[in-house]
Structures are given as structure tokens and as C-alpha cells.
Amino acid sequence: MRPGLKFKVDGTPLQKFDFVSLMLALFCGTAALPHILIRYYTVASPAAARKSTIVAIAAIGFFYILTLFLGLGAMVNAVVNPVTNNMSAPLLAKSFGTFLFAVISAIAFATVLGTVSGLIIAASGAVAHDLMDRYAGMQMSEQKKVQAGKIAAFAVGLLAIMLGILFRGMNVSFLVGWAFAVAASANLPAIIMMLFWKKTTAQGITASIVVGIVAALGLILVSPSMYGRYGLDPDAALVPFSNPGLISIPLSFLTLVVVSLMTQKKGDVKTA
Numbered sequence: 001m002r003p004g005l006k007f008k009v010d011g012t013p014l015q016k017f018d019f020v021s022l023m024l025a026l027f028c029g030t031a032a033l034p035h036i037l038i039r040y041y042t043v044a045s046p047a048a049a050r051k052s053t054i055v056a057i058a059a060i061g062f063f064y065i066l067t068l069f070l071g072l073g074a075m076v077n078a079v080v081n082p083v084t085n086n087m088s089a090p091l092l093a094k095s096f097g098t099f100l101f102a103v104i105s106a107i108a109f110a111t112v113l114g115t116v117s118g119l120i121i122a123a124s125g126a127v128a129h130d131l132m133d134r135y136a137g138m139q140m141s142e143q144k145k146v147q148a149g150k151i152a153a154f155a156v157g158l159l160a161i162m163l164g165i166l167f168r169g170m171n172v173s174f175l176v177g178w179a180f181a182v183a184a185s186a187n188l189p190a191i192i193m194m195l196f197w198k199k200t201t202a203q204g205i206t207a208s209i210v211v212g213i214v215a216a217l218g219l220i221l222v223s224p225s226m227y228g229r230y231g232l233d234p235d236a237a238l239v240p241f242s243n244p245g246l247i248s249i250p251l252s253f254l255t256l257v258v259v260s261l262m263t264q265k266k267g268d269v270k271t272a
Contacts, residue, residue, distance in 0.1 A: 018241040022177050025245030029180025030064075031057055032187035034122040050195055116160075124153035167229070177243060178220055185212035185248035189256045197260075204260030212252030219244035 030036075036056050043049045074088035079095045090108065094101035128149035132138045140148065167175060189212065190205045220226060223242040224234035 014240055017246065018243050021181075021241065021243035021246035024249060025177055025181035025184050025243060028184035028188050028245070028249060029182075030060055032183040032191060033180075034119055035060065036191075037187060038118070038122055046195060053191070053195075120153050120156050120160075123156045124149040127152035127156075170225075170229075174225070181220075181243060181245040181248065182213060182216045184245060185216040185252050187212075188249065189253045193253075193256050193260070199260050199264060200256065201260045201263045203263040204256045204258075207259040208252045208256035211255040212248055215248035215251050216244045219248060 031053070036053060039052045039056055040049055043052050070092060071088045074092040077092060077095055079088075079091040090101060090104050093104035128145045132148055133140060133145065186209050189208045190200075193200045193208075194205065219239055220242075222238035223244075224237040224240065225242040227234045227237040
């Protein structure tokens with residue numbers, strides 16, 4: 001993605017809206033990724049959950065800052081052209097020697113595998129434990145849960161492969177923005193309000209997740225970028241922007257607040 005072509009800060013109001021929507025999704029989506037969600041399974045109290053979340057977000061934020069220095073170092077050493085290449089880390093390492101290049105490449109490959117496996121495990125656990133056992137009320141033994149988790153992991157992996165083939169040729173960074181937008185719309189309001197607003201109810205969280213993910217995915221599916229994938233004219237898209245965060249994230253927050261206030265139990269009408 002050549003810098004300055006896709007998003008223009010000094011462009012039309014619609015282009016500015018799209019850019020701000022992407023930045024909001026990247027900023028808020030960090031706190032709603034599975035890397036953060038899975039930490040709630042290992043804490044003993046809400047206070048520990050807040051502390052764990054802050055530490056994880058700080059670590060991820062520090063990593064993002066380092067990527068700026070890596071890119072700048074690669075440009076200064078003339079090992080990467082930002083117009084045509086985004087492999088700054090391995091190319092910068094290669095400029096210092098083959099051994100460092102091999103180490104960085106191995107770390108990058110292991111990181112990709114670790115991230116993918118972590119996402120698949122989180123998804124399979126959510127299906128087997130939360131969706132099937134807790135929500136659907138299916139009474140299963142531990143062995144059945146493990147079996148269901150394995151089947152869910154296989155299904156999630158297969159779906160990811162199919163989507164990867166379907167979206168081949170699209171810029172990975174752009175797809176990451178969509179993933180962050182969906183994560184921020186579906187998960188962030190529930191995380192924030194559950195930790196910091198005492199009036200949050202289970203019904204409000206459920207409604208927020210449903211509205212957030214439906215709104216985010218719905219806006220993406222009718223965006224100009226997806227119309228191009230459909231073979232249709234992008235100018236005829238139902239929405240004129242490609243990043244839904246600026247609409248779907250506030251809508252998810254609003255849904256949680258409204259539904260939580262409507263489903264308060266008697267005697268719980270206390271100020272947070």
C-alpha cells in the first residue's frame with residue numbers, strides 16, 4: 001500500500017472520516033484482541049483483571065512504538081523502499097549479517113505460528129466451553145468438551161484458510177484494520193463497561209456484542225472495498241467508506257448502556 005494513496009488526512013471530508021475511523025479501530029481494537037481477552041481466564045479478581053489488562057496493553061503499545069524505529073532504521077540504512085516494500089525488520093537484520101537475519105526470520109515465523117495457534121485455541125475454547133456448555137446448556141463431560149474443542153479448532157482453521165484464499169491480493173495491513181474494527185466493536189464495550197461500570201448487566205453485554213459485530217461486519221460487506229471484490233462498481237456501494245469503527249464502536253457502547261439500564265434488577269439502581 002503506497003503511502004498517501006489510500007488515506008489522505010488533507011483530503012475530502014469522507015476521506016478524513018475513513019482515516020479517523022481506521023485510527024479509532026486500531027487504537028481501540030488493541031484492547032479487544034484475544035491476546036487481552038485470554039488474560040481474564042488467569043486472574044483472581046476484577047482488580048487483577050484491570051492490572052493485567054493495563055500491563056498487556058502497555059506491552060503491545062511498546063511493541064508498536066518499536067516498529068516505528070525499525071521502519072526508520074531500515075529507511076536510513078537504505079535497505080527498504082517504503083513505497084514498494086514493508087519487510088523492514090528482516091531486511092534491516094540482513095544488512096547486519098546473515099546470522100541476525102536468520103534469527104529475526106525464525107522469530108517472525110514463530111510469532112506468526114504462535115499468534116495463529118493462540119487465536120484458534122481461543123476460538124475453539126469459546127465454542128466448546130462458553131457457547132455450547134454455558135450458553136446452550138449442553139451438559140458434556142470433559143472428554144466431550146475436548147472433542148468439541150478439537151472439531152471447533154479444525155472448523156475455525158478451515159474457515160480462516162478459505163477466507164485467506166478469498167481475499168488473496170488484498171493488502172494485509174488493510175485487512176488488519178478490519179479485524180481490529182470488528183474486535184473493538186464486539187469486545188471493547190463489554191470489557192470496559194464490565195470492569196468500570198457497576199450497572200452493566202449480562203443482557204447489556206450480550207446485546208452489545210451482537211450489535212457490534214453485526215454492525216461492523218455489515219458495514220464492511222457493503223463497503224466500496226468489498227464491492228470491488230464482488231466485481232461491482234465501488235462507487236455504487238451502499239456506504240461510501242470502508243472502515244466501520246467510527247459508527248460500529250459507539251453504537252456498541254450505546255447498546256450496552258441502554259440495554260443495561262433497561263434490565264436493571266430492583267434494588268440495583270445505585271450510582272456507579
